Amino acid sequence: MQHTDITIVGAGSAGLTLALLLAPLDLSITLIEQGPEPELTEPDFQRVSALNLASQRLLQQLHVWPGLSAHAAAYQHMSVWQADSFGRIDFSAAEQQLPALGWICDNEQIRQQLYQQVKGCHNVRCLFNSCIKKLTQSEREVVLQLSNDDLIFSRLLVAADGANSFIREQQKMPLLHWDYQHHAIVATLACDEAHQATARQVFWPDGPLALLPLADPQRVSIVWSVPPERAEQLLALSPEAFAQAVTAASQSVLGQLQLCSERRRIPLRMRYATEWVQQRIVLVADAAHSIHPLAGQGMNLGLMDVAALAELIANQLEAGQSIDQPQMLQQYQRWRKSEAQSLILAMEAFKRGFSGGLPLPKFLRAVGMNALNKQPALKQKMMALALGNAGDLPKRVQLSASAASEFAAPSA
Numbered sequence: 001m002q003h004t005d006i007t008i009v010g011a012g013s014a015g016l017t018l019a020l021l022l023a024p025l026d027l028s029i030t031l032i033e034q035g036p037e038p039e040l041t042e043p044d045f046q047r048v049s050a051l052n053l054a055s056q057r058l059l060q061q062l063h064v065w066p067g068l069s070a071h072a073a074a075y076q077h078m079s080v081w082q083a084d085s086f087g088r089i090d091f092s093a094a095e096q097q098l099p100a101l102g103w104i105c106d107n108e109q110i111r112q113q114l115y116q117q118v119k120g121c122h123n124v125r126c127l128f129n130s131c132i133k134k135l136t137q138s139e140r141e142v143v144l145q146l147s148n149d150d151l152i153f154s155r156l157l158v159a160a161d162g163a164n165s166f167i168r169e170q171q172k173m174p175l176l177h178w179d180y181q182h183h184a185i186v187a188t189l190a191c192d193e194a195h196q197a198t199a200r201q202v203f204w205p206d207g208p209l210a211l212l213p214l215a216d217p218q219r220v221s222i223v224w225s226v227p228p229e230r231a232e233q234l235l236a237l238s239p240e241a242f243a244q245a246v247t248a249a250s251q252s253v254l255g256q257l258q259l260c261s262e263r264r265r266i267p268l269r270m271r272y273a274t275e276w277v278q279q280r281i282v283l284v285a286d287a288a289h290s291i292h293p294l295a296g297q298g299m300n301l302g303l304m305d306v307a308a309l310a311e312l313i314a315n316q317l318e319a320g321q322s323i324d325q326p327q328m329l330q331q332y333q334r335w336r337k338s339e340a341q342s343l344i345l346a347m348e349a350f351k352r353g354f355s356g357g358l359p360l361p362k363f364l365r366a367v368g369m370n371a372l373n374k375q376p377a378l379k380q381k382m383m384a385l386a387l388g389n390a391g392d393l394p395k396r397v398q399l400s401a402s403a404a405s406e407f408a409a410p411s412a
């Protein structure tokens with residue numbers, strides 16, 4: 001039997017980051033993960049995420065960035081275009097007066113580097129290969145019974161156990177969800193022409209293809225979102241025919257491509273928990289929301305959830321208040337729900353706005369994209385939000401006031 005202040009379920013990017021954020025506080029933390037302890041390995045770039053500037057600032061503060069940046073690829077440019085029209089929009093770090101627009105990182109490396117820091121925290125107890133058998137909640141605590149029959153009593157339980165959250169389901173926390181009617185195919189490809197540190201996304205009527213630059217100037221990671229039956233066909237192709245299909249879908253922007261990894265398929269669903277707090281249980285990151293990867297924002301959003309929760313918990317302790325105070329948990333819920341809702345709506349608008357091949361909507365989309373491309377001030381505002389340089393951010397990741405005002409002044 002064990003008593004702990006906060007139990008975090010799930011050692012993904014969100015759970016590990018939260019453990020690190022809470023570690024400096026006067027709290028005991030238990031982290032429970034069903035999988036094995038992450039070991040340092042060379043990245044294989046099977047799954048990658050585009051981290052924005054706010055996430056990078058957070059990982060920098062947590063001393064995770066130096067290890068991670070060794071294999072991360074900074075991208076300086078972003079090009080988005082419509083495959084079958086003249087619509088196009090380009091962004092560049094130089095135009096935004098920034099060192100980079102973001103970084104492409106290997107997902108497993110993110111976990112490994114986070115865990116390297118968590119390992120050194122004396123007040124964080126990590127239980128790997130641990131399954132939860134039973135969860136009960138009383139007015140005073142949450143009790144977890146593990147599969148080895150150990151009991152853990154906590155004042156607060158944070159569910160960071162991913163999109164299919166066991167905790168959310170066990171507690172019957174209501175979930176709004178729909179199928180995006182897309183499966184994402186992810187793979188690594190070698191390209192004839194250097195990617196020039198540019199993240200590219202081409203919109204076809206049936207879904208977008210993203211080409212994300214890796215540290216090797218002639219390798220990209222793709223996320224190709226297509227209807228399920230098309231995904232089936234693409235996976236049935238030989239490696240050569242698949243590479244040919246990606247080359248055609250990318251309009252040969254990087255020349256001929258060659259497949260150099262397995263292909264993985266991930267069905268895409270929107271999930272949004274309508275309640276993020278139930279007494280002493282709190283949902284964060286993918287356990288609370290999962291969105292279409294077309295704007296590469298899911299992990300960034302989750303990292304901001306945990307930074308927000310850690311900030312509110314730290315404020316409570318500083319004010320001599322309890323970490324399980326309902327008002328504080330409600331404040332977290334209000335704050336982060338509103339950020340998640342905005343992104344869910346934006347993803348839906350993007351997905352619907354770019355799908356379909358009818359001539360008039362296609363023409364209007366193209367005109368709109370080109371008009372936006374010629375509006376530096378508007379582009380800068382859009383980018384500031386996507387990069388995590390604007391919005392209702394946790395304090396520790398906000399740009400300093402001077403940097404923010406510099407950022408707000410668009411170059412002519």
Ligand SMILES: Cc1cc2nc3c(=O)[nH]c(=O)nc-3n(C[C@H](O)[C@H](O)[C@H](O)COP(=O)(O)OP(=O)(O)OC[C@H]3O[C@@H](n4cnc5c(N)ncnc54)[C@H](O)[C@@H]3O)c2cc1C
Nearest residue numbers: 010012013014034049050162285286293296297298299300
């Ligand atoms: C194709 C694709 C591309 C994406 N690209 C981007 C991108 O470019 N940028 C971006 O920001 N986001 C991106 N995302 C989103 C991003 O991958 C997720 O938002 C992020 O990985 C979620 O992290 P998490 O820690 O919440 O959940 P997870 O990474 O799913 O971690 C959950 C952890 O909980 C553990 N767990 C689960 N159940 C239990 C249990 N019962 N007990 C104990 N442990 C448990 C799991 O083993 C796992 O370790 C993409 C998503 C997809 C599908």
